[in-house]
Amino acid sequence: MDELELIFENATRSAIFTNREVLRPDYIPDQLPHRGNEIRKVAMVMATALQGVRPSNLFIYGLTGTGKTAVAKYVLKRLSAKAERSVKRVKWIYINTRIENTSYRVLAHIAEGLGLKIPFTGLSTSEVYRRIINRLNSDSVILILVLDEIDFMVRKEGDEILYRLSRVNEDLSSSKVTIVGITNDIRFIESLDPRVKSSLGEEELVFPPYNASQLEDILSERAKLAFRPGALGDGVIPLCAALAAREHGDARRALDLLRVAGEVAEREGADVVSEDHVHRAYNELERDRAVEVISTLPLHSKIVLYTIYRSVGDTPPTTGEVYVKYRELCQRMGLEPVTQRRVSDIISELDMLGLVNATIINRGRYGKTRILLPTIQRDVVLSALENDPYISMF
Ligand SMILES: Nc1ncnc2c1ncn2[C@@H]1O[C@H](COP(=O)(O)OP(=O)(O)O)[C@@H](O)[C@H]1O
Numbered sequence: 461m462d463e464l465e466l467i468f469e470n471a472t473r474s475a476i477f478t479n480r481e482v483l484r485p486d487y488i489p490d491q492l493p494h495r496g497n498e499i500r501k502v503a504m505v506m507a508t509a510l511q512g513v514r515p516s517n518l519f520i521y522g523l524t525g526t527g528k529t530a531v532a533k534y535v536l537k538r539l540s541a542k543a544e545r546s547v548k549r550v551k552w553i554y555i556n557t558r559i560e561n562t563s564y565r566v567l568a569h570i571a572e573g574l575g576l577k578i579p580f581t582g583l584s585t586s587e588v589y590r591r592i593i594n595r596l597n598s599d600s601v602i603l604i605l606v607l608d609e610i611d612f613m614v615r616k617e618g619d620e621i622l623y624r625l626s627r628v629n630e631d632l633s634s635s636k637v638t639i640v641g642i643t644n645d646i647r648f649i650e651s652l653d654p655r656v657k658s659s660l661g662e663e664e665l666v667f668p669p670y671n672a673s674q675l676e677d678i679l680s681e682r683a684k685l686a687f688r689p690g691a692l693g694d695g696v697i698p699l700c701a702a703l704a705a706r707e708h709g710d711a712r713r714a715l716d717l718l719r720v721a722g723e724v725a726e727r728e729g730a731d732v733v734s735e736d737h738v739h740r741a742y743n744e745l746e747r748d749r750a751v752e753v754i755s756t757l758p759l760h761s762k763i764v765l766y767t768i769y770r771s772v773g774d775t776p777p778t779t780g781e782v783y784v785k786y787r788e789l790c791q792r793m794g795l796e797p798v799t800q801r802r803v804s805d806i807i808s809e810l811d812m813l814g815l816v817n818a819t820i821i822n823r824g825r826y827g828k829t830r831i832l833l834p835t836i837q838r839d840v841v842l843s844a845l846e847n848d849p850y851i852s853m854f
């Protein structure tokens with residue numbers, strides 16, 4: 461074999477994975493361990509569609525990675541397969557409103573799901589809505605509309621479109637629409653207009669987080685499909701499960717951790733994934749996550765974070781010291797500083813995001829103050845901040 465052939469051949473064959481795609485977040489496995497109750501509940505609510513009766517609207521909430529999207533898609537796929545063999549017509553359309561993030565795009569997506577051709581722009585939302593109604597009225601179908609990560613759309617555009625969709629049956633004669641709303645934001649439903657809330661929440665279902673042993677089961681099932689036999693060291697799955705459970709039992713993070721650990725092992729030419737690879741994967745993912753969170757911070761939060769991380773290595777600064785340095789920096793940047801009170805709030809926000817650790821210490825007769833400790837490697841934070849065009853100038 462010539463040298464290039466050898467390089468290409470090695471690239472197509474992995475010592476670690478047989479199929480890494482099954483570890484990706486959009487893969488829906490045939491089995492969803494520890495979600496039996498949730499699957500049954502969704503199925504029971506939706507099953508009336510098979511009798512031609514509109515299922516109640518359903519509102520699903522729970523933290524990220526608790527299987528909400530997977531369960532909804534899993535049940536609706538099975539339901540529509542069953543419906544194909546019965547006389548009743550059932551159709552479902554899945555929309556993630558974090559991706560289809562305007563009312564227009566949501567409606568256009570629904571219209572396209574019904575077989576209509578909609579231009580990318582140019583029509584008003586009312587016109588798209590009218591075409592959807594016409595199409596549904598010329599047909600007799602039960603349409604199940606899954607609106608995933610619904611809080612994104614409402615935060616951006618308000619709940620007008622949800623209000624409209626929750627009333628859509630008033631405009632329909634032969635067809636019926638059911639809405640399945642999904643959100644990771646548990647407080648979201650409280651922020652809705654009470655009329656929308658009561659309509660969407662005809663049925664509600666909360667997904668609890670997984671514990672470490674449940675995550676182990678989920679990972680083990682998936683690992684059988686993803687890895688070569690013997691490619692996983694003994695402690696790898698329990699460690700991934702434990703690390704993911706330490707936060708809030710997020711199956712997506714557990715699967716990411718396992719996948720990246722495999723990739724780290726592969727990159728260094730190892731045949732077996734070790735616990736050390738998991739720890740390195742963990743750091744890599746933390747780094748990516750921090751960079752992402754930092755990039756979306758408002759400018760003054762970035763400046764406060766910058767002030768804190770620039771002084772890492774010295775004694776940890778107090779809130780007051782950070783404020784002094786923050787003001788200096790603003791002055792040099794030609795920016796109006798925000799108040800000390802606001803900086804104090806920003807610090808609490810940064811603490812909540814896990815970007816700093818604000819610890820209260822008691823300084824005797826000087827009273828209590830907060831000192832600010834780094835939680836992430838300094839160079840990671842500083843280089844993420846330097847992506848900001850403003851900050852990079854100083
Ligand atoms: N019970 C489970 N069994 C197998 N895989 C699961 C289970 N729950 C979640 N997953 C997987 O974890 C990832 C995240 O799940 P997802 O349904 O997207 O979570 P959510 O929508 O609640 O944020 C997906 O890859 C999904 O396939």
Ligand SMILES: [Mg+2]
Binds near residue numbers: 528529530608
């Ligand atoms: Mg989801």
